[in-house]
Structures are given as C-alpha cells and as structure tokens.
Amino acid sequence: MAALQFAFPSTAGSRRRPESRSTTRPARCTADRQALFNRIAPVYDNLNDLLSLGMHRVWKRMAVSWNEVREGDTAVDVCCGSGDLAFLLSEKVGISGKVIALDFSKEQLQIAATRQSAQSKACYKNIEWIEGDAADLPFPRSSFDAATIGYGLRNIVDRRKAMEEMYKVLKPGSKVSILDFNKSTSSLNSFSSSISCFFQDWMIDYIVVPIASGYTLADEYQYLKSSIKKYLTGKELEQLAREVGFSEAKFYEIGAGLMGNLVATR
Amino acid sequence: MVRRSGVLLKKVAAGISSRLAEILVCPLTKQPLRMCDKTNSLISDSIGVSYPIVDGIPRLVPSDGIILHSDQDLNSSDPPQTNSS
Numbered sequence: 001m002a003a004l005q006f007a008f009p010s011t012a013g014s015r016r017r018p019e020s021r022s023t024t025r026p027a028r029c030t031a032d033r034q035a036l037f038n039r040i041a042p043v044y045d046n047l048n049d050l051l052s053l054g055m056h057r058v059w060k061r062m063a064v065s066w067n068e069v070r071e072g073d074t075a076v077d078v079c080c081g082s083g084d085l086a087f088l089l090s091e092k093v094g095i096s097g098k099v100i101a102l103d104f105s106k107e108q109l110q111i112a113a114t115r116q117s118a119q120s121k122a123c124y125k126n127i128e129w130i131e132g133d134a135a136d137l138p139f140p141r142s143s144f145d146a147a148t149i150g151y152g153l154r155n156i157v158d159r160r161k162a163m164e165e166m167y168k169v170l171k172p173g174s175k176v177s178i179l180d181f182n183k184s185t186s187s188l189n190s191f192s193s194s195i196s197c198f199f200q201d202w203m204i205d206y207i208v209v210p211i212a213s214g215y216t217l218a219d220e221y222q223y224l225k226s227s228i229k230k231y232l233t234g235k236e237l238e239q240l241a242r243e244v245g246f247s248e249a250k251f252y253e254i255g256a257g258l259m260g261n262l263v264a265t266r
Numbered sequence: 267m268v269r270r271s272g273v274l275l276k277k278v279a280a281g282i283s284s285r286l287a288e289i290l291v292c293p294l295t296k297q298p299l300r301m302c303d304k305t306n307s308l309i310s311d312s313i314g315v316s317y318p319i320v321d322g323i324p325r326l327v328p329s330d331g332i333i334l335h336s337d338q339d340l341n342s343s344d345p346p347q348t349n350s351s
Contacts, residue, residue, distance in 0.1 A: 106323075109323055113322070113323065131323055131324065131326060131330065132326040133293060136327075137293065138293040138324075140296065141296075143289065
C-alpha cells in the first residue's frame, strides 16, 4: 500500500479529519443518484483510474471471468456507466454475441457511446446502450446468458427489486457477477474486518474526497462513504440472492478486502 | 478528462435496429414494444406510452415515457397506411 502515498495530497499530514461540508442534500432517491452520476460523468473514468491506481480494471476483469460468459452469448451489463464492463463482455462474446448495456444516466451513456465509436475492435459494435432503470428492466424473461453489475447495486434504492429483475432476465443456469465495494462486518471477533473498515473510511476521507474536491466533486464522492455503510455485507448479499430465487450465491472478497464480488446462479 | 468529439457525438437522431427493438419490452408492463419510425420512439400499446430514442439510445426509464393522450396521438404514431378505394 506504500504506492498509495504517491496519490496522497501534499496537504495531508497534520490535517484534521475532514468535516463534511455538504451543501447538497444526500442522494437518497433515485432521481438524486441519477443526477449525481450525470454530474460526475465527465471525470468518472479518470477518477476511477486515479483513485484505484488502475486496479479497478483488474477487478472488473475478474467480475467478467466469474460470470462464465462465452463466445456467442447474449450478455447484459446493468448500471453500465461509461461502459468498462460492457467492453470487457463484448471481448468475451465476440462478433457472434451481443451485449446490452443499461444505465439510468444519460451523461454516462453518452460517454460510453463515444468510447465505442472511438474504438476499432469489431466486437464492440455489438454493444447496444439503453437508458433504463435497474429496478424496472426493459427485457423479457430469460433473455441473457450472463450478466454483470459493476459498482451499481450499492447505488440502487430498491436493491431487492433490482435483484428480482436480474433473476427474471437471466436464463436458467446463467450467472450474474456483482462487483462493488466490500462492506466489512466489523466486530471484535474480526480484527481483519475492523482493519479493512478503518482503512476504507480513511481512504475515502483522506484520499478520495480530497482528490475529488480538485474536480469540485467533493460532495458527490462523500456520498461514497455513506453508500458503503448502507450497503449489504457479503453474507447479506448471498442471502438476498437466495431469497429472490437464485439457486447458488457466493461472495468473494478481493482487493485486500476493499472490494467484493457476488456470483449468483439462476 | 474524456474528450468529447463533436463529430462522434453529433449523430443524426438515429433509430435503432429492428433486432434491438425486438429484444426490448415496456419496463412497466413487460409487453413488446412497437417501433415507430415516424416519431423515432418505441410505443407500448398496452398502456399508451411512447418512449423516445435519442441519438440512437432508447430511453426506457419509466419516467421517460410520454403518455399518448388521444386516439390522434396513437394514430400519429402509426406507420402511414395507403387507402385503396
């Protein structure tokens, strides 16, 4: 983790723990979160690279591998944002496959479509961008051979409904790979979980938000911390997946416990 | 910062492929949608709602739907028909 110090702003050191100076109301409803992701769209990709030191690319490749997508498949990426996972899925399904990528942010989809136009790989032409709501998917039952949700489920207000929708649109036997921040279960019996939780909070307060403030997006990235605290733990995600009908659900911690990936089978 | 190319973003208000239109359903009723080239939108006849397509991207968030109030609206979104006398 020494490499992270190079990303640490020089104003750190004797700095007090930053107080929240949010001038905007918390992103509680879907419309607020939609607006938030529209606002950060122009810098989203660059900040992802900067804040994770490029590691998000590795985690996303792992997520795609976990859903066992194959050449010729029809895959869906829900909460596609600027398209990282959609492009990875497209490389896997190839020119004989299809990727449907859905997001509720117009701005993120515009960037995704622009990136697609700028790419030369033939398989990327098989990606279709859809503006839609993860809790009301515009797809028939049993449409897809594989699915991903990357850093999206945590931002969905009605997560159960979103999981129910995901279950319905997957073909029997198909898998969804849900990648996101890991909400550790912090307890006295779990020293490593406590360390992960502390380190995650510290990262957001002293690295993520200060860097985001350089882009005048401090409030938007402060949302990240509260959203992780309100998210589900790995066990809770497994339970939710089974409750909505998935036959198998397994949660994997990755990225030194900072991230987690749920793999659920219809 | 993602550079937005004016050329890349300036797409003619494009429709979508018929194959894609066949994949999509109304997000509320899950019933098939009808592609309307005239209004460049996807019509959910079961509830009389039109979902726009902007720059080739269908907008299928339920709140993006436009209620088609009258028979005139519904008829104006039908493909043109030729009358034979």
